[in-house]
Amino acid sequence: MRKSQAKKLIIIFVFLIVTGLLYEFPKYIDYYDDLVHVYFFDVGQGDSILIKTPDRKLILTDGGNNNSVLYRISEVLPFWIKRIDYVVVSHPHADHIFGLISLMESYEIGCLKYGGTGDTISKVEEELRNTISTESISVTDDCIGGVMKYYMPGGNDHTYNPNLKSLVSIYSYRDFDVLLTGDAEIPEQIKALPSFSSDIEIIKVPHHGAKDSFYRPLLLALKPEAAVISVGENNAYHLPSASTIDGYEQLGIKVFRTDKDGSIEVISDGYLWSIVE
């Protein structure tokens, strides 16, 4: 190879490295800062929420109805991060667990908290359980005990509706609290209400904003300042319900939607919080 050709190649490679660093730099800054980042991913009709704690632990609650959670995660994490410390399955409906199957095959998982009890309800859940087994993922009840409070108001009651056994969790850092509600419906919210003791800042609207999940006393008690609805554009269920959105807005709660706003990022230092535009 001639000297001038080698020089050109080196220039091209340096240029590529610089552009690559420019692309990765914002993700690097976000990952290594001392703030809480909560990402409500736009995964279509389904839920997937990632929390990055100030000590760089990653908590993923649900994985959506397709594999786009993998793409969303890599949009916010540096490419060398291939481990999720905690994975939470709120309940085993496909729109909450499908993406977790690919995730488990691609990422190292610290431990998993499974919000489903009883028999397998679908082929997708059967596949998820097989993957948990083949990937030797540790499924423990106290998996998220150290980082989040969680409730299963539906307990182990044998019920036909997995929503009624949905796991509800709260992540808190100093004065900042995020409530993740899965698909909890009103009976479950009534049971869960006495467990909550303080105001919260952000609520993930239960059951994608369905009418059957709007429970005003819960909102009056917890006084959230913002609500996020995880919902797919033009979804077949016509969610969220207009009455649910009205209900939140009447209480002065600002509503964000993943179908309109795309993935939504909330950051906080534990005292102040903001939505990243």
Added chain:
Amino acid sequence: MRSEILVPILFLLFLTVSTVSRVYLYYSTLNVIQAGHIEGLILSHPFEKDGYQNFQIKNINIKVDPFPKYKLGDYVDVIVAKPSNERVLYRPKIELVNVKKVRVLNVISDYRFRLISIVKRNIPEPYSGLILGMTIGYKDDFPSDFLDLLKRTGTIHIIVVSGYNVSIVISGISIIFAMFGKRWNLLLSIIFVLIFAGLAGFDPPVVRASIMGIIAVIGSSYGNHRFSLYILYVTLASMVLVNPSYLTDIGFQLSAVATATVIVSSMFISGAKAFISTVFITTFVNLAIFPIISYYFGTISLISILSNLLVIWIIPFITFGGFFFFLFPVFLLKICLIIFIDFYLICIRLFGSLEFGYVQYKFSIADMFIYYFVLLFGYLMIFKWKSYLNEKIAS
């Protein structure tokens, strides 16, 4: 007329008449799907899209739940509960007929899963999806906003394995196997191309490029442009003769038009520098294929020539790098691949954000007819003008 001209012309005539008759018979007997059983072999890798697992049996699109997973080489019995007017069946009952499955194809499919796993475990999305798309034609379940970005920039062809990737692979393996001597080179190249086509799932562009690649390896004949056009025509006609439904496959149409354009435009610019050739060929190919994209997707990218010129050169690096990564999944190679793809992502995000870069317009059949007529007339004029210039220079 001399026999060396007469024989190919008669052969072409025979092939054309046979193909047209076969297409006519196929489409005139294409009835609605009747209730009952449809048995067949899965001859392409099933892929996930819109929550369904998709594959074809006897030219009928089957859409089933993502689990259980079916694979290349499986023989299935599809139970059709009621007649359908469309060539699509949603969630039919399916039974595997294990005794009739083709084990060799199953083995290729298992090996493909292993390759996918190697990349996915080491490299995050969208890098892994792009690498696997360019190397083994893996159709990743990318989110719709990312796919829109690719459509807006006219670079969606990059995420699938195309004739270009196949020709890159064939050139590479011919160089590698050259050390074994001519006969072994030929044999090993053909075996490798067949395995590669299997890994990529026998998609029409892959089949087209593999057949042409094998012919090129046998005859070392790509030097003569007219002969390349002849081979292209024979390959395309033979494929349609075997499977008339290829004619309506968008991948087949794009591959045919793009390859013909590459061959024809190479006639105009033979002897030009590599950079000039790339600019001309990219421009000609984009001008030739955009009506098809507009017809199917209803969009025209106004910046596709520019965005393709900026990113097309990374395809050989990622294709080769991806194959090496299958064998040696080392950190340094991973970083190199990511750096190349980061450049691609920056370009498409930059171009995709341009408001004027993209219009929504669906070409009608009449539009296409007029456009291709003008395009061919233009080519002819350039060709005549070039011949005139050459004659003048010679005199």
